[in-house]
Amino acid sequence: MEIDLTPRLANKVYGGDGGSYSAWSSSELPMLREGDIGAAKLSLEKDGFALPSYSDSARVAYVLQGNGVVGIVLPEKEEKVLPVKKGDAIALPFGVITWWHNKEEAEFVVLFLGDTKTAHKRGEFTDFYLNGSNGIFTGFSTEFVGRAWDLEENVVKTLIGKQSGKGIVKLGGANMPEPKKEHRDGMTLNCEEAPLDVDIKGGGRVVVLNTKNLPLVGEVGLGADLVRLDGSAMCSPGFSCDSALQVTYIVRGSGRVQVVGVDGKRVLETTVRAGNLFIVPRFFVVSKIADPEGLEWFSIITTPNPIFTHLAGSIGAWKALSPQVLQASFNVDSDTEKLFRSKRTSDAIFFPPPK
DSSP states (O other): OOOOOOOBOOEEEEEETTEEEEEOOTTTSHHHHHHTEEEEEEEEOTTEEEEEEEESSEEEEEEEESEEEEEEEOTTSOOEEEEEETTEEEEEOTTOEEEEEOOSSSOEEEEEEEEOTTSSBTTBOOEEESSSTTSHHHHSOHHHHHHHHTOOHHHHHHHHHSOOOBSEEEOSSOOOOOOOGGGGTTTEEETTTSOOSEEETTTEEEEEEOTTTOTTHHHHTOEEEEEEEOTTOEEEEEEETTSOOEEEEEEEEEEEEEEEOGGGOEEEEEEEETTOEEEEOTTOEEEEEEEEEEEEEEEEESSSSOOEEESSBTTOHHHHSOHHHHHHHHTOOHHHHHHHHHSSSSOBSEEOOOO
8 A cells, every 4th residue: 555655734733822732643644653653843922831741652852943941850850941942852751741831022833753652542642731621630539639639629629720721821920940051961952053963065964863962862762863955955865774764844945855665666756845744664765955945854763873875975875886786787888887986976965056
């Protein structure tokens, strides 16, 4: 059965004055279910507050826009309150409780990508809120809440009924904890400021998120990267050689994408734009060409230390094969093989536009 790889936009799930929560549906993007991947986006307006919750999936959060604050409680640890900004990636293992707050005028937007192998629904995150109209507090009887927290019934009723919001609320002058910069250590990495793993003049740049620069991703079981492709540049055809899926969100710009799968069949040829999400199946080969304004994307790979094989460029797999093998494989003469081998001797991964 053929799987539809068409890039999709997120759909709003719920929200109000404080902001909104959107998600990609596995019914519209079947590869989410097939690959056990979840994808969602949180948008907070000024004074927007996402109530404390935990998810049934390990995730990587990436700040797409604005500045905000995130509170993180790891199992059996104290709360850490981090200031976060555009470009920050945060690893969120299983069992982590988080809350998010925006005290700035500009919108604060966070992308969540993660593994749903242990989730209640394949291809979707399920969040469990601690309070609010759909919170865990609300589900227990007053007797159980009173016994568990040693509270009088009137206090219990206030705790259960006072917060009528669902998931996201707008705060009115609440005194929230001040974030601490030192809490960022070991919890987040800014992909826009981190040392570049690849930097090709006129081509593009890559920052890879792995266990070396953010050890916590080992607990999440996911790797990630931020790729910025210059205007009209090309990303070499390549594939994940460790059986990982690649889930890509287009952060900025636009460009053309081709994906080739089994039996040399081109399974996707389309234009991607900011807000699109698409998934490249295991071992399928993908290549992108940016439009003149450039193309930027954030991806997760379903292994904490991904390995890629590129087919073109100075480090391309074709370069490693002997001339005789290339001649026989392409069924061409030695002159054609030499011409093929002589190209892209200095360009690796990214190719600047033709002059």
